[in-house]
Amino acid sequence: METAVHIQKQAELKRAIANLSRRQRRSEWVIRLVGVSLILALWEAFGRQINPLLFAPPSRIVAAAVQVVGSGELWKYLSISLKVFLIGTGLGAISGVVLGILMARIRVLDLTLEPFVIALYSTPMVALMPLVVIWLGFGDQAKAAVIYLFAIFPILLNTYQGVKSVDPKLLEVAKSFRSPEWALWGDVILPSSLPFLVAGLRLALGRALVGMVVADLYTAVSGIGYLIVRYAQSIQIDRMLVPVITLSLLGVILVQGLRWLEVRVAPWQHSSHD
Amino acid sequence: MTIKIRVENATRLFLGGTVVAFEGISFDVYANEFLCIVGPSGCGKTTLLRCMDGLIPLSAGTITLDGQPITRPPEKVSMVFQHFGLFPWKTVFANVAYGLKVRGAPAAEITERVSRAIELVGLKGFERYYPHQLSGGMQQRVGLARALATDPDVLLMDEPFAALDAQTREILQEELLRILEQERKTIVFVTHSIDEAILLGDRVIVLTARPGRIKTVVRVPFPRPRKLSVVRADPQFGSLRTQIWELLRSEIAEAASVPP
Numbered sequence: 096m097e098t099a100v101h102i103q104k105q106a107e108l109k110r111a112i113a114n115l116s117r118r119q120r121r122s123e124w125v126i127r128l129v130g131v132s133l134i135l136a137l138w139e140a141f142g143r144q145i146n147p148l149l150f151a152p153p154s155r156i157v158a159a160a161v162q163v164v165g166s167g168e169l170w171k172y173l174s175i176s177l178k179v180f181l182i183g184t185g186l187g188a189i190s191g192v193v194l195g196i197l198m199a200r201i202r203v204l205d206l207t208l209e210p211f212v213i214a215l216y217s218t219p220m221v222a223l224m225p226l227v228v229i230w231l232g233f234g235d236q237a238k239a240a241v242i243y244l245f246a247i248f249p250i251l252l253n254t255y256q257g258v259k260s261v262d263p264k265l266l267e268v269a270k271s272f273r274s275p276e277w278a279l280w281g282d283v284i285l286p287s288s289l290p291f292l293v294a295g296l297r298l299a300l301g302r303a304l305v306g307m308v309v310a311d312l313y314t315a316v317s318g319i320g321y322l323i324v325r326y327a328q329s330i331q332i333d334r335m336l337v338p339v340i341t342l343s344l345l346g347v348i349l350v351q352g353l354r355w356l357e358v359r360v361a362p363w364q365h366s367s368h369d
Numbered sequence: 370m371t372i373k374i375r376v377e378n379a380t381r382l383f384l385g386g387t388v389v390a391f392e393g394i395s396f397d398v399y400a401n402e403f404l405c406i407v408g409p410s411g412c413g414k415t416t417l418l419r420c421m422d423g424l425i426p427l428s429a430g431t432i433t434l435d436g437q438p439i440t441r442p443p444e445k446v447s448m449v450f451q452h453f454g455l456f457p458w459k460t461v462f463a464n465v466a467y468g469l470k471v472r473g474a475p476a477a478e479i480t481e482r483v484s485r486a487i488e489l490v491g492l493k494g495f496e497r498y499y500p501h502q503l504s505g506g507m508q509q510r511v512g513l514a515r516a517l518a519t520d521p522d523v524l525l526m527d528e529p530f531a532a533l534d535a536q537t538r539e540i541l542q543e544e545l546l547r548i549l550e551q552e553r554k555t556i557v558f559v560t561h562s563i564d565e566a567i568l569l570g571d572r573v574i575v576l577t578a579r580p581g582r583i584k585t586v587v588r589v590p591f592p593r594p595r596k597l598s599v600v601r602a603d604p605q606f607g608s609l610r611t612q613i614w615e616l617l618r619s620e621i622a623e624a625a626s627v628p629p
């Protein structure tokens with residue numbers, strides 16, 4: 096058939112393009128590696144000149160990391176925070192998606208809730224901390240609530256946008272095949288707004304990570320926040336930086352992981368470009 | 370001849386009545402006939418089909434299917450879209466199965482009917498492909514299979530081959546005729562191509578420029594089963610073509626001289 100050849104040609108083209116961009120990517124990596132090593136070297140050189148009470152060069156941080164990680168201390172405190180993090184973001188993601196779809200599909204909800212959602216999205220959540228503490232105290236519940244507040248709005252708004260941008264032609268196809276509204280959610284709305292959803296999740300995870308540390312610091316000081324505070328108070332800068340770097344690594348991994356997923360959840364969107 | 374669909378005095382307005390898509394249209398679609406509709410761009414052909422599928426209501430008049438007024442998409446009517454309207458995240462199989470799934474058909478029945486529809490449109494072996502992996506012609510075959518899978522009495526087709534290149538288009542016209550030999554259906558087929566209307570249709574309704582009204586109904590005399598090459602070679606083909614072209618030309622000229 097016409098298409099067997101067509102598909103094969105497409106595949107060849109794709110391979111050629113992949114080859115080219117691979118070579119380009121390799122040279123980019125070389126530049127990046129050299130640059131990063133240079134900066135680390137400078138940091139090391141200057142870091143050694145400065146009073147160790149105020150600053151730490153990479154070598155000392157690595158040594159501290161070996162101890163903090165090796166002793167199991169890091170994981171002990173990180174896992175406490177992560178548990179709350181997962182609960183807060185999980186609940187935030189689920190309710191964000193459901194609310195986002197409801198708002199986008201039901202006119203009354205759309206018109207009434209939108210001002211509140213926009214206002215809350217723009218509110219610095221830290222400002223609500225005292226209220227959360229009054230309502231829920233200092234425990235894990237309060238912490239999860241804080242993370243939830245940090246996480247829900249980007250997901251809600253992205254889902255909302257995604258649902259609003261579902262191709263009306265496809266909705267009409269579904270209607271023509273007599274789909275009831277509830278079936279549209281799974282058949283059309285969710286799959287088509289999946290890229291928006293994942294983008295929302297990516298933003299939410301970044302915010303939730305902030306929420307996690309804020310919660311650790313402003314409610315009962317525990318978890319990874321406690322670790323940071325403890326090392327800071329005993330002026331062990333090198334050790335203090337270990338959980339900090341761990342957090343940024345965690346952020347990078349989560350965000351990059353979702354970026355990776357974002358490209359993959361909707362392969363039909365990307366293959367139309369090549 | 371039994372009347373399958375009756376359109377009576379149908380009018381559809383848009384934008385609070387400032388745009389009249391079509392006005393006072395009446396015609397019958399007979400059971401198992403192939404009815405083509407041609408008309409200048411913007412004269413309301415798509416809108417008319419959407420009304421006939423129960424997707425949007427008329428502003429005035431009635432449309433009945435087997436004597437029953439159409440108020441929502443009927444089970445026995447399927448639409449084939451110019452833009453194909455395939456779900457990009459579903460495989461060929463899942464796309465074709467869509468109508469049956471929405472209907473809540475049992476899995477065994479879905480498998481059986483979907484396989485049959487896919488085979489009918491010549492896509493056997495492509496069940497697991499995604500739409501973006503297929504050529505335009507194959508995508509519209511999927512659209513056709515999806516419409517056929519629910520075993521409708523009526524197919525509404527809105528310029529289904531307009532987005533395809535000339536050769537693919539011709540192949541699909543042949544295919545459609547072949548399929549209709551096997552599956553008797555009532556077809557309402559909107560097209561911009563006069564050739565296509567004559568090659569495929571039993572009758573051709575020519576609409577006026579917006580607001581669309583019926584200008585003429587032309588009967589196409591060629592017997593079935595038809596072969597496109599034979600019909601093209603028939604001298605009557607040429608004269609019909611000229612006749613419809615003249616009718617349309619005056620409308621298009623008029624449409625061009627009136628601002629929307």
Ligand SMILES: Nc1ncnc2c1ncn2[C@@H]1O[C@H](COP(=O)(O)OP(=O)(O)OP(=O)(O)O)[C@@H](O)[C@H]1O
Binds near residue numbers: 408412413415416417
């Ligand atoms: N949802 C809508 N809202 C407002 N106006 C509309 C809407 N749908 C169609 N129209 C208008 O109604 C008229 C008829 O549109 P329609 O798409 O039915 O024409 P058509 O005959 O299918 O045109 P074409 O041959 O270009 O496909 C056009 O002027 C169009 O702008």
Ligand SMILES: [Mg+2]
Binds near residue numbers: 414415416527
């Ligand atoms: Mg149209």
